[in-house]
Amino acid sequence: xxxxxxxxxxxxxxxxxxxxxxxxxxxxxxxxxxxxxxxxxxxxxxxxxxxxxxxxxxxxxxxxxxxxxxxxxxxxxxxxxxxxxxxxxxxxxxxxxxxxxxxxxxxxxxxxxxxxxxxxxxxxxxxxxxxxxxxxxxxxxxxxxxxxxxxxxxxxxxxxxxxxxxxxxxxxxxxxxxxxxxxxxxxxxxxxxxxxxxxxxxxxxxxxxxxxxxxxxxxxxxxxxxx
Numbered sequence: 457x458x459x460x461x462x463x464x465x466x467x468x469x470x471x472x473x474x475x476x477x478x479x480x481x482x483x484x485x486x487x488x489x490x491x492x493x494x495x496x497x498x499x500x501x502x503x504x505x506x507x508x509x510x511x512x513x514x515x516x517x518x519x520x521x522x523x524x525x526x527x528x529x530x531x532x533x534x535x536x537x538x539x540x541x542x543x544x545x546x547x548x549x550x551x552x553x554x555x556x557x558x559x560x561x562x563x564x565x566x567x568x569x570x571x572x573x574x575x576x577x578x579x580x581x582x583x584x585x586x587x588x589x590x591x592x593x594x595x596x597x598x599x600x601x602x603x604x605x606x607x608x609x610x611x612x613x614x615x616x617x618x619x620x621x622x623x624x625x626x627x628x629x630x631x632x633x634x635x636x637x638x639x640x641x642x643x644x645x646x647x648x649x650x651x652x653x654x655x656x657x658x659x660x661x662x663x664x665x666x667x668x669x670x671x672x673x674x675x676x677x678x679x680x681x682x683x
Contacts, residue, residue, distance in 0.1 A: 535579065535597065535648060538683045539567040545676035547659065551669045563587070567653075567680050587612070595646070602646040604655065610637050610664070637664040638671045651682035 543563040548555050565585040572578035577597050581604075584590045591609035595602050644657035659673035 535602075535653075536569050536571055539569065539653060539680035540683055541565055541567045541583075541678050541680035543676065543678045545659075545673050547671055547673040549669065549671055567678075583609075593642075597648075600648050602648060602653070602655070604642075604644045604646065604657065606641060606643040608639060608641050611640055612637055638662065639664055640671070642676070644676075646678075653680040653682075654678070655680070 541564070543565075544560060546557055546559045548557045550556075563585060565583060567584070568582040570580045570582070572580055572594070575596075579595045579597065579602075581593050581595055582590065583592070589609070589611060591607070593607040594605040596605075597603075638661045640659050640661035642657045642659050644655055646653055646655035655678040657673075657676040657678065659671065659676050661671045663669035663671070
């Protein structure tokens, strides 16, 4: 520990003690090394390497994010295209006399999935039935899950007072006088498994011109395979 002469405010000279830390501050010395530069070469290299590591870490994060985004975009693009589908399920018709459940014979058609230009995670799905009907629905992709927005469409169902065979095709138009149109509201979700798309919907609706007759299908399934 050293002393030096210090000039106080009132003009008197007195001695003051300088600790190693104070001496370093006064002379610009680094206490541990005594260097007049304040930082030695080793510290400089450490600082440079620390900044380099930070820059490398940031660059790695950017690369990983870019790869993930590219993979996600590739998966989104892979979902679009043309599919052949089959729809099956049971519907319950309810009127004043009660409810009767029918099992639909598979309804076939073509499905087309397009990217929604307004949102990269959303799609427009077009359904074209072989019987001539068509409708569209919107969906959002979350990972491998496809969430289908609520949508509405018309469907023709053959109505008869007695159907002994539950496998009868309710969509046949053999008797135009017996064909009744139902307005269906549907929503659901799906899973993407490679080229296979499985959608499950819930149907609810009423008979056109007679709202007292309702139709419901709690477990309607669409299985689509990419062409």
